[in-house]
Amino acid sequence: MAxxxxxxxxxxxxxxxxxxxxxxxxxxxxxxxxxxxxxxxSIPFTGHNCEPPSRSVETxxxxxxxxxxDMATMRRMEIAADSLYKAKLIRGFCxxxxxxxxxxxxxxxxITRKDCIITAYRDHCIYYCRGGxxxxxxxxxxxxxxxxxxxxxxxxxxxxxxNGFYGGHGIVGAQVPLGVGLAFAQKYNKEDHxxxxxxxxxxxxQGQLFEALNMAALWDLPAIFICENNHxxxxxxxxRAAKSPSYYKRGDYVPGLKVDGMDALAVKQACMYxxxxxxxNGPLILEMDTYRYHGHSMSDPGSTYRTRDEVSGVRQERDPxxxxxxxxxxxxxxxxxxxxxxxxxxxxxxDDAIAKAKESPMPDPSELYTNVYVKGYGVEAxxxxxxxxxxxxx
Amino acid sequence: MASxxxxxxxxxxISSSACFDSKKLIFSAATPxxxxxxxxxxxxxxxxxxxxxxxxxxxxxxxxxxxxxxxxADAPAASATSKSGHELLLFEALREGLEEEMxxxxxxxxxxxxxxxxxxxxxxxxxxxxxxxxxxxxxxxxAENSFTGMGIGAAMTGLRPVIEGMNMGFLLLAFNQIxxxxxMLHYTSGGQxxxxxxxxxxxxxxxxLGAEHSQRLESYFQSIPGIQMVACSTPYNAKGxxxxxxxxxxxxxxxxxVLLYNLKEKxxxxxxxxxxxxxxxxxxxxxxxxxxxxRMRYHVMQAAKTLVNKGYDPExxxxxxxxxxxxxxxxxxxxxxxxxxxxxxxxRTGGIGASxxxxxxxxxxxxxxxxxxxxxxxxxxxxxxxxxxxxxxxQPAQIVTAVEQLCR
Numbered sequence: 001m002a003x004x005x006x007x008x009x010x011x012x013x014x015x016x017x018x019x020x021x022x023x024x025x026x027x028x029x030x031x032x033x034x035x036x037x038x039x040x041x042s043i044p045f046t047g048h049n050c051e052p053p054s055r056s057v058e059t060x061x062x063x064x065x066x067x068x069x070d071m072a073t074m075r076r077m078e079i080a081a082d083s084l085y086k087a088k089l090i091r092g093f094c095x096x097x098x099x100x101x102x103x104x105x106x107x108x109x110x111i112t113r114k115d116c117i118i119t120a121y122r123d124h125c126i127y128y129c130r131g132g133x134x135x136x137x138x139x140x141x142x143x144x145x146x147x148x149x150x151x152x153x154x155x156x157x158x159x160x161x162x163n164g165f166y167g168g169h170g171i172v173g174a175q176v177p178l179g180v181g182l183a184f185a186q187k188y189n190k191e192d193h194x195x196x197x198x199x200x201x202x203x204x205x206q207g208q209l210f211e212a213l214n215m216a217a218l219w220d221l222p223a224i225f226i227c228e229n230n231h232x233x234x235x236x237x238x239x240r241a242a243k244s245p246s247y248y249k250r251g252d253y254v255p256g257l258k259v260d261g262m263d264a265l266a267v268k269q270a271c272m273y274x275x276x277x278x279x280x281n282g283p284l285i286l287e288m289d290t291y292r293y294h295g296h297s298m299s300d301p302g303s304t305y306r307t308r309d310e311v312s313g314v315r316q317e318r319d320p321x322x323x324x325x326x327x328x329x330x331x332x333x334x335x336x337x338x339x340x341x342x343x344x345x346x347x348x349x350x351d352d353a354i355a356k357a358k359e360s361p362m363p364d365p366s367e368l369y370t371n372v373y374v375k376g377y378g379v380e381a382x383x384x385x386x387x388x389x390x391x392x393x394x
Numbered sequence: 395m396a397s398x399x400x401x402x403x404x405x406x407x408i409s410s411s412a413c414f415d416s417k418k419l420i421f422s423a424a425t426p427x428x429x430x431x432x433x434x435x436x437x438x439x440x441x442x443x444x445x446x447x448x449x450x451x452x453x454x455x456x457x458x459x460x461x462x463x464x465x466x467a468d469a470p471a472a473s474a475t476s477k478s479g480h481e482l483l484l485f486e487a488l489r490e491g492l493e494e495e496m497x498x499x500x501x502x503x504x505x506x507x508x509x510x511x512x513x514x515x516x517x518x519x520x521x522x523x524x525x526x527x528x529x530x531x532x533x534x535x536x537a538e539n540s541f542t543g544m545g546i547g548a549a550m551t552g553l554r555p556v557i558e559g560m561n562m563g564f565l566l567l568a569f570n571q572i573x574x575x576x577x578m579l580h581y582t583s584g585g586q587x588x589x590x591x592x593x594x595x596x597x598x599x600x601x602x603l604g605a606e607h608s609q610r611l612e613s614y615f616q617s618i619p620g621i622q623m624v625a626c627s628t629p630y631n632a633k634g635x636x637x638x639x640x641x642x643x644x645x646x647x648x649x650x651x652v653l654l655y656n657l658k659e660k661x662x663x664x665x666x667x668x669x670x671x672x673x674x675x676x677x678x679x680x681x682x683x684x685x686x687x688x689r690m691r692y693h694v695m696q697a698a699k700t701l702v703n704k705g706y707d708p709e710x711x712x713x714x715x716x717x718x719x720x721x722x723x724x725x726x727x728x729x730x731x732x733x734x735x736x737x738x739x740x741x742r743t744g745g746i747g748a749s750x751x752x753x754x755x756x757x758x759x760x761x762x763x764x765x766x767x768x769x770x771x772x773x774x775x776x777x778x779x780x781x782x783x784x785x786x787x788x789q790p791a792q793i794v795t796a797v798e799q800l801c802r
Contacts, residue, residue, distance in 0.1 A: 118547070150584035157582040166550055167583065171574055177540035178575060181547020188503065188529060188553060211537035215544060218535070371585040372620050374643035 033061040037331060041266035042323070048248050050255035050284070053273040057265040061333045063109060067264050068324045068334075071101040072343045074125040075321060076350045077134065078294070081124065081141060084354065085298040090141045093170075094155045097125040099262075099293040102320035103228055104129045106267025107196065111275055114191070116182040118166040118175050119198035121156035122228075122292075126198070130165035132158065134353035135360075144360035151363045152371070173199060173206030176225070180212040183223035183283075194222040194278045196271075202233025204247050213283065217254050220282035224274045225251070227287045228261065234296040235305045248287035255281075261288030262318040291318065478663045485655040487629035488518045491636035492556065494665065496526055499554065502640055505532040505545055506558030506595075515560050516596060516655050542568035542593070546575045549589045554640060562597030562649065563609035576645045577620035592639040594648035598689055598739055599787050601653065605775035608783075612649055612716050613745040623716040624670055625649040625688045629659040631714060634668025642670060649716070651689045673720035679709035681801055682733040685724060685750060687713045690737045690788060697793035706797060716746050719753055728754060732763040733800050737788055742770045767796050 036058045045052035078098040084090045097104070100122070107117070108129040119126050124137055132148060140147025141155055149157050149168075156170040166182060169175040179197025186193050203209065204227050216223040227247040231238050238245040248256030255277070259270040267288060274284045291314045295302025302311070328334045334342075482490070496502045503526075504519055510533035513520035523531040534541040538559065545555040559565040565572065572593065579587050599608040612623055622644050626632035632650070639646035676691060677698060686694045691712045698708050709727055713720060728734055734754055738747040747768040754766055769788045776786055 116551070148584070149582060149586070152584055153582040159583045159586050161550075161583075161586050166547070166587075167579075169575070171570055174543060174570055174575060177543025177571065178547030178550065180540065181544035181549070182551055184544055185548040185551040185553050188548070208537075208540045208543065211535070211540035212544070214535055215537065215540060219529075219532075371581045373622070374580065374588050 033333075034063075036060055037064075039265055039327060041269065042260050042263045043266075045266070045270065046248070046258040048246075048251075048256035048258075048285075049253075050257065050277070052257055053269050057269045059265055059268075061331070064324060064328055064331075064333060067105050067109070068321065068328060068339065069342055069346065070105050070129065071264070071321045071324065073134075073346045073350065074098070074101045074104065074128055076343070076347050077124060077128065077137060080350050080354060081138075082294065082298065084138070084141065089358070090155070090298075091143075092154055093121070094141065094298040095122040095296065096294040096298070097122050097292070099314070099319075100228060100230060100290045101125055102264040102323075103198075103226070103261050103267055103288045103290055106264040107226070107271045109264070110268040110271030111196070112193070113163045114193045115275065116164045116166055116179075116186070116193070116195040117198065118179040118182060118195065119168070120172060120175050120200065120203065121168070121170050122200075123156070123158045123168045127158035127160060127165060127168070130160045131163040132160055132165075134350060135356055138354050138357035139360045142357055142360075143362065144357060145363045145367075146357065146360040150367065150371075152367065173203040173208050175199065176203070176206070176209050177212045179225075180216050180221060180223050183216060183221040184219070187219070187221055192279060194224055194275050196224045196226055198226045198228055200233070201227060201229040201231060201238045201245070201247060202236070202241065204229075204250065205242055213251055213254055213285075216283040217251075222278040223283045224271075224278050225254075225283060225285045227285065228290055229287050230290050230292045232292075232296070232305065234300060237305065246287075248285050251283075251285045254283050254285055256285040256287065258287045258289065261290030262314075262320045263323060264320055479660045480663060481658060481660045482629060483655065484626075484629045484632050484650075484657045484659075485516055485518050487633040487659075487661060488626075488636050488650070489520065489522070491633035492519065492640070493522060493525075495637055495640040496522070496530070499640075501552060502554045502556065503530045503532065503548075504556045504558065505534050505541055507534055507536055507560050509533060509558055514558070516650075516652075518655075519558070538564050538567040539571060543571040543575065545591055546571055546579070546589055549591045549645075550579070550587050554590045554592075556592045556594065556640060559593065559595035561607055561609075561652075562595045562611045563606055565593065565595065565611060566609075566614070569614070572615065572621070572645075572647075573618045577618040580620055580644075588643045589645045590640075590643050591645045592636075592642075592648055593645070594636075594639075594650060596650045596652040596655070598649075598651040598653065599771070599776050599783065602778055602780055602783055603652070603776075604778050608776035610740045610745070610771070612647075613740045615647055616717050616746060616749060621645045621647055621717065622670055623647045623649065624714055625651075625716055627651070627654060627674075627688050627691045627712055627714070629657060630661050631668050631674060631712075633661060634666055635670065635714070637665075637667045638670045641667065646670065649688065653689055654692075668714075671715045671718060671720055673723040674712040674714050675709075675723070676712050677708065677710040679707040679731070681707045681731060682709065682735055682797055683724070683727040683731045684708050684710045684735045684737060684793070684797070685713050686710065686737040687716065687746070688739060690739050693788060693790050694737050694793055697790035697797070700790065700794050701797055704794075704798075706801060708797060713750070719750060721753065721757060724750075724754065725758055728758045729761050732761055734762065734766045735793070735796055735800055736766065736768040736770075737793055738768070738770050739787055740770055742768075742773050745770050764800055767800055769793060769796055 037060055038056050038058055041055045041057060044055050075098050078096040081094060085094050104125045135146060136148035140149055143151045145151055158168040176197045176199055179195050182195035229247055233241050248258045257270055260266045270286050274286055277284050293311055325339055508515055509519040510523035510528055510531045519531060542557055545557040548555050576589055579589055597611055624635050626635045639648050684694050694710055698710060701708050709731055711727055736747040736750055738745055740746050747770045751766045751768050769792060772786045774786055777783055
């Protein structure tokens with residue numbers, strides 16, 4: 001058995017487990033190991049108007065296992081969403097995040113739940129990392145009552161207010177001024193926390209971004225702008241849309257950092273550095289060099305503007321989950337089989353969540369009129385047939 | 395149809411509990427008849443000399459009334475309600491309301507262009523920055539889209555910003571933020587976020603300000619779900635509506651008018667809040683209901699002077715709440731007079747008047763003796779030349795003609 005290769009003290013399970021769970025409890029034994037391990041990031045950081053942080057990142061076995069587990073879940077989640085969309089259970093727009101998982105998990109590892117995150121429509125995985133549930137995700141995608149926004153938001157409107165996740169916005173770039181508003185509130189309330197406003201390389205050409213940058217820099221707001229550069233606005237490559245695709249430099253007077261977005265540890269290091277910087281010196285731009293395997297959304301095959309070779313090339317060389325897997329194996333934190341078992345377990349979890357979400361009912365018709373206004377104003381709302389359908393907006 | 399009144403009436407009763415001192419303002423002496431039908435509490439409009447007049451008329455419409463108009467900048471000789479009370483201009487009333495709310499709740503903050511050190515381009519925020527500090531009365535760069543977005547983002551965390559557009563027309567640049575984020579976030583998040591912002595600014599046709607600075611944005615914003623819109627017209631309701639808007643959990647757009655900032659009136663010393671969804675009875679009458687808001691109220695009252703001399707008795711209602719309409723007050727009035735004239739400053743196409751016409755037609759069809767007439771501005775960009783500008787908006791003479799035709 002593979003277990004024989006392990007160091008002797010790990011052979012004894014912590015508690016006498018049932019056979020099926022032996023791998024689990026053993027995994028718990030070493031995955032809760034928090035002794036620091038130092039890992040070098042894949043490439044050094046590049047700074048603009050700032051001193052880049054060191055390449056050596058401190059992590060631990062526990063953290064690496066969390067990375068692997070969570071990224072495996074996210075990957076499974078997005079692929080499952082793909083199948084659900086093709087089965088016409090998810091309609092409308094569905095923007096998938098597979099390939100970019102390292103940004104979500106790395107950011108989460110570097111910050112606290114009191115720091116705010118706001119992003120655009122590719123929000124499923126960030127919602128998950130911020131404490132969202134699989135049931136909430138799938139139910140919302142399918143428009144059911146148990147969804148995180150009661151089925152009324154859809155793929156582009158996931159939120160988790162008590163964990164500092166402010167969504168989930170459909171219009172490209174509009175979330176960046178909102179993110180500056182979050183930072184403004186943090187400064188107003190004299191909190192020691194920061195706000196991360198995520199946007200893509202497509203949104204980086206929006207005017208409101210530069211307006212927001214100006215205001216954040218002017219008032220030293222603790223705002224961190226993260227450009228998730230997956231190199232394609234919907235179907236337009238970055239070099240065809242931006243005169244200067246060095247998004248980390250475009251802040252000019254705002255310092256920037258270029259990060260390998262497929263390396264979760266690099267992302268973690270960058271976010272920790274950014275938080276420290278923002279609390280002292282105001283805003284910072286982080287450009288995460290990442291890649292999405294799917295097209296822009298489910299309506300986009302993703303192959304008309306890039307070659308399949310390119311996609312599979314990135315998958316082979318830079319896949320974030322593979323990188324963490326190699327680290328885990330190299331540092332003897334887990335075996336191949338254990339990791340495969342984790343992936344299987346997560347796949348089952350995702351399938352269970354989907355099954356449960358499918359059972360969740362559609363929202364009640366009266367829900368059409370709820371939450372238009374905040375409770376307390378008995379505003380009348382009528383349907384097209386003013387005699388037939390009448391409701392008082394609660 | 396009765397169910398509508400029930401719904402709206404109940405709503406008025408609920409929301410009017412938020413208004414204090416409303417009872418004090420009802421005169422037992424001269425309560426017009428229809429008031430007793432109403433369930434909610436009620437405000438007598440108090441602008442200038444009208445008060446004394448109402449006391450005298452005792453609301454029976456047969457008598458010819460000689461002094462029905464609110465003069466624009468007259469100080470009233472005596473105020474029947476409050477012996478105390480202080481006189482001020484409309485922009486000062488707005489400032490008073492804002493200052494009181496900022497004193498009361500530390501989460502209220504102001505942001506806009508030149509609101510801080512400059513004191514506001516119409517002096518509404520004068521003196522607030524030295525008192526509350528630069529972060530609470532924030533001078534923003536000229537970036538409407540993003541500072542409106544910033545205000546909305548701050549509101550998501552619990553702050554209560556008052557966002558000023560230097561001119562309402564500039565808020566067109568922030569339309570995306572107002573429509574998608576401000577109006578819809580409460581809904582798309584399933585109720586997880588409230589956006590208690592107030593977006594305010596002067597709009598309307600001024601004195602030869604040119605086409606781009608004379609816009610009436612209420613017609614563009616009216617179909618955004620999730621927002622409330624109110625228009626103030628007197629110092630009394632300006633202060634009251636400002637306070638109510640700040641206290642409201644919903645996003646409220648408060649429309650002011652460039653030409654009304656220097657109106658003078660005596661307002662009570664004690665604290666009061668106006669009802670956001672309620673219309674204001676300016677002048678009770680019997681023959682025709684004239685619905686108006688903002689500056690056109692004064693054109694209507696001027697026309698009312700002439701009409702009264704000619705023997706008509708118009709009922710003038712300042713609708714105040716542009717979204718949602720106060721169909722309760724309006725409905726009661728229509729049931730009484732059976733004729734409706736709408737006078738507004740919006741364009742003919744797609745304006746507030748157009749929506750109001752549709753709403754009244756659908757709900758009160760049986761009570762109308764004549765088709766609703768809606769007088770609105772011409773569908774043209776506002777020209778610079780003074781005479782042409784006068785032609786684009788509704789003038790008192792046109793109102794008189796319309797009433798005469800309707801009441802034939």
